Amino acid sequence: MSVSVAGARSSLRRHRTWLDPRPAVLAAVLLAPASLLLALIVIYPVGRLVWTSFLQLNLTSGVPAQFAGIGNYVSVVQDPVFWQTLKNTAIIAVVTVPGALVVGMTLALVANLPFRRRWPVRLALLVPWALPLAFTGLIFAWFFNSQYGVVDDLLRRAGLPQPIWFNSVVLAMAAICITTIWKTSSFVALILFAGLQAIPPELYEAADVDGAGRIRQFVFITLPMLRPAIVVAMIFRTITALQTFDIPFTMTRGGPGDATRTLAMYVYQNTVDFLDLGYGSTLAVIMFLISMMVSVVYLRQIRTQA
Amino acid sequence: MIPRGVIQRGAPLRSIAAFLVLVNGLFPAIWILLTSLKTESELTRTPITYLPVAATLTNYVHAFHDQPLLRYLANSLIVASASTALTLLVSVMAAYALARLEISFRDLALAAIIAVSTFPLVTLLVPLFQTLRALGLLNTYVALVLPYTVLSLPICTLVLVSFFESIPVDLENAAMVDGSTRVGALVRVLLPLSAPGLATAGILAFVNSWDEFLLALSFNSNPAYRTLPVGITLYQGEFAFPWPEISAALVVGIVPVTALIILFQQRILAGLTAGGIKG
Numbered sequence: 001m002s003v004s005v006a007g008a009r010s011s012l013r014r015h016r017t018w019l020d021p022r023p024a025v026l027a028a029v030l031l032a033p034a035s036l037l038l039a040l041i042v043i044y045p046v047g048r049l050v051w052t053s054f055l056q057l058n059l060t061s062g063v064p065a066q067f068a069g070i071g072n073y074v075s076v077v078q079d080p081v082f083w084q085t086l087k088n089t090a091i092i093a094v095v096t097v098p099g100a101l102v103v104g105m106t107l108a109l110v111a112n113l114p115f116r117r118r119w120p121v122r123l124a125l126l127v128p129w130a131l132p133l134a135f136t137g138l139i140f141a142w143f144f145n146s147q148y149g150v151v152d153d154l155l156r157r158a159g160l161p162q163p164i165w166f167n168s169v170v171l172a173m174a175a176i177c178i179t180t181i182w183k184t185s186s187f188v189a190l191i192l193f194a195g196l197q198a199i200p201p202e203l204y205e206a207a208d209v210d211g212a213g214r215i216r217q218f219v220f221i222t223l224p225m226l227r228p229a230i231v232v233a234m235i236f237r238t239i240t241a242l243q244t245f246d247i248p249f250t251m252t253r254g255g256p257g258d259a260t261r262t263l264a265m266y267v268y269q270n271t272v273d274f275l276d277l278g279y280g281s282t283l284a285v286i287m288f289l290i291s292m293m294v295s296v297v298y299l300r301q302i303r304t305q306a
Numbered sequence: 307m308i309p310r311g312v313i314q315r316g317a318p319l320r321s322i323a324a325f326l327v328l329v330n331g332l333f334p335a336i337w338i339l340l341t342s343l344k345t346e347s348e349l350t351r352t353p354i355t356y357l358p359v360a361a362t363l364t365n366y367v368h369a370f371h372d373q374p375l376l377r378y379l380a381n382s383l384i385v386a387s388a389s390t391a392l393t394l395l396v397s398v399m400a401a402y403a404l405a406r407l408e409i410s411f412r413d414l415a416l417a418a419i420i421a422v423s424t425f426p427l428v429t430l431l432v433p434l435f436q437t438l439r440a441l442g443l444l445n446t447y448v449a450l451v452l453p454y455t456v457l458s459l460p461i462c463t464l465v466l467v468s469f470f471e472s473i474p475v476d477l478e479n480a481a482m483v484d485g486s487t488r489v490g491a492l493v494r495v496l497l498p499l500s501a502p503g504l505a506t507a508g509i510l511a512f513v514n515s516w517d518e519f520l521l522a523l524s525f526n527s528n529p530a531y532r533t534l535p536v537g538i539t540l541y542q543g544e545f546a547f548p549w550p551e552i553s554a555a556l557v558v559g560i561v562p563v564t565a566l567i568i569l570f571q572q573r574i575l576a577g578l579t580a581g582g583i584k585g
Contacts (some may be wrong), residue, residue, distance in 0.1 A: 018485035023407045030403040031415070033396045036457060041456040042422060045433035052432065057441075107330070107339025110323045119323055119571065121571045126567045126574060131335070131470045132517040134535035135556055141551055142341065150337060155355050186331065194575065236424070243426050246519040250539050264428045264520065271432050280432045288429045295424040 052281040059275035072282035082283065084258050084267035085266040092177060093241040093250075098235055099181040101230070104188025111189065112196040125193065137250030140179040141166075142249075159287070166252055169259040174202065176248050176260055183247070186242070195229030196222070220283045231301045238294050242287065265289050322363065335560055342553040344364070348519040349550055365554035371549075374529055375555055377512035378490035378537030381526075382559075385447055385533060386515035389454035393462050395505060396455065402492055406475065416467070427453075430523055438525055445528040453521055458511035465577050469503030470496065504576035509570050516563055534559040 056068040245264040254261030271280035477492040
């Protein structure tokens with residue numbers, strides 16, 4: 001058999017045309033477009049970003065680019081708005097990453113219950129996942145509208161005070177965090193739901209026989225078996241939380257003042273509004289470094305799982 | 307998950323839990339649909355109404371009339387379709403090489419793909435803005451199609467590699483013994499068998515492009531090239547937010563992707579298990 005296949009292969013080799021190259025050549029051809037795109041859209045821009053971060057380059061000034069050394073980095077460290085936006089970004093990450101984990105876990109556990117028809121609950125996880133972040137921000141801005149919003153109405157019915165959410169530093173941030181948790185918990189739930197379905201039912205049956213209760217089963221079977229899925233979901237959530245832009249932009253535009261402006265919004269503002277590419281690049285490099293630290297942890301976790 | 311004896315006793319509790327999950331997941335979309343059917347005077351009335359008193363489609367007429375909403379919809383469809391097609395082409399090629407050809411740096415390439423998938427998009431904002439501006443490519447479709455292709459390339463390649471590897475290689479070998487070329491075996495044997503995997507990768511790429519906001523806002527702010535999220539966010543009216551039109555426009559933007567999801571919900575779940583994706 002192996003002889004005949006080898007014979008067939010060698011007979012094929014004689015008829016090679018440009019449509020039938022050697023595997024090594026074919027591999028190079030097939031990987032070329034992906035490599036080219038990555039070089040053009042990721043590697044070259046990142047190189048240019050790092051270079052620009054050392055330049056004094058503002059397109060509105062009309063002055064040509066000048067080498068500024070670490071001047072931009074010094075300015076960033078002395079910039080109170082940078083620290084404010086870094087703090088806002090950190091608050092959003094620290095609140096919404098665990099928040100989305102708790103809500104997402106609850107959703108996933110419910111979705112994993114033995115229902116006769118599973119599609120409605122599945123749909124209830126998929127619709128928020130596919131809803132654009134910008135749409136989510138707009139819809140929740142309407143929810144939290146201080147006069148005509150449904151939140152206001154529910155608070156009134158419950159006899160509670162009805163604040164003007166977006167005028168308050170704390171409440172504006174709270175509204176953004178609630179919205180972010182709602183939106184991102186669906187992603188966490190889908191990842192955890194897939195993880196739950198991969199747990200062999202025999203483990204629970206054995207635990208039943210041993211008389212372990214539901215809570216013990218959750219702690220000693222479900223949680224350890226879900227660990228890889230939890231790690232993947234948490235790291236991706238952390239990375240996306242550090243880049244938070246769409247929800248605060250659509251809900252508050254960063255206000256009141258700079259109270260809900262994130263680092264990504266500050267990069268956008270410097271680049272697109274002020275055309276200060278040097279300063280915008282420096283901020284982006286700092287975001288890149290923070291994000292890379294999380295990615296390194298992520299890649300390590302993946303390696304230990306494999 | 308649930309011990310057998312508990313199922314009967316827990317049934318009502320289960321229904322309540324399912325109901326809460328449904329409300330949580332679907333209420334925002336349903337609420338914006340109800341909002342879009344109310345008249346402006348009903349929307350600015352307190353206490354607010356829940357169901358529309360007299361349902362009307364006036365807001366939809368205004369949404370399309372006051373702003374080029376049809377243009378935004380077309381732009382979103384063009385950009386998402388073009389980048390999905392390009393992503394599929396490039397990721398099928400890369401995934402075939404990684405799954406079927408013996409490459410010495412295969413593991414390194416897969417690690418690089420995962421690394422790129424965690425890449426912060428904001429980092430690309432400044433240099434791409436700089437380059438596109440210099441080349442006069444701001445406010446073009448290309449400005450978004452290429453970055454969106456790169457955005458979805460990692461997840462689509464990972465989905466397709468794992469899908470290709472789940473298909474026995476014998477079928478392609480048989481075709482090659484019968485005189486087919488490698489490329490012929492890929493196109494005529496592997497790709498038809500991979501239709502579900504291609505659908506999964508395609509939907510993930512489409513949803514990624516459909517949802518993207520930061521680059522679309524930064525590169526294509528000209529109304530003629532705005533995508534739906536940018537167009538709707540920048541709706542201007544007499545008030546800060548013209549809610550009647552925005553709600554109608556949002557429904558227009560939510561319907562296409564929701565339809566995709568209802569049609570392909572099984573495939574999307576399968577794709578999500580193939581690796582973490584951004585959310």
